[in-house]
Amino acid sequence: MDSGANSYRRFLEGDRNSFTELVAEYWDGLTLYLTGFAESFSEAEELAEETFLKLYTDKPKFSGKSTFKTWLFSVGRYTAYNYIRKRRKIQQAPIDEFYHISDREDIEKNHIQSDDRRLLHRTMEKLPPDYRQVLYLVYFENFSNTETAVIMKKSERQVRNLLYRAKGALKKLLEKEGFEYEEL
Known part of the structure; x- marks a missing residue:
């Protein structure tokens, strides 16, 4: 059993600190993956936040048929698709361009050396x-x-x-x- 699956199992059993471990372990990778679906980095962060919120509130069952990371990224993908579908129905005001640029620069400095x-x-x-x-x-x-x-x-x-x-x-x-x- 991988560490993510172990942490998630402990979270489901009531250990709230293990959820913090999950977020710390997978936040960056999931957020970077979700930038492929989002219009900005801040939107990708919101999608990652929504993905972890689903885990925290809905507590979906992890069957173990794949690695925890694979399962988590699939949950993130579904979250992104649902968000995009809703966004098409309701056009939102564009995000401030400077905020978008500063976020992209931060992620590049932290993850692309x-x-x-x-x-x-x-x-x-x-x-x-x-x-x-x-x-x-x-x-x-x-x-x-x-x-x-x-x-x-x-x-x-x-x-x-x-x-x-x-x-x-x-x-x-x-x-x-x-x-x-x-x-x-």
């Missing part, structure tokens, strides 16, 4: 959402193709094909930016 990784992150933002998701899940969060397929609700073959096309598209964009690499 080198210039090459910063370029990679900015270039990935230009990719279609499915390409960003599959690259992020496989290469940044180290999910297997099987786990990625579960999160994205696709077959493993679709994930392999999507990953192949996403790497090709990213390679073209990086070459346009003048990025030199050994292997992508």
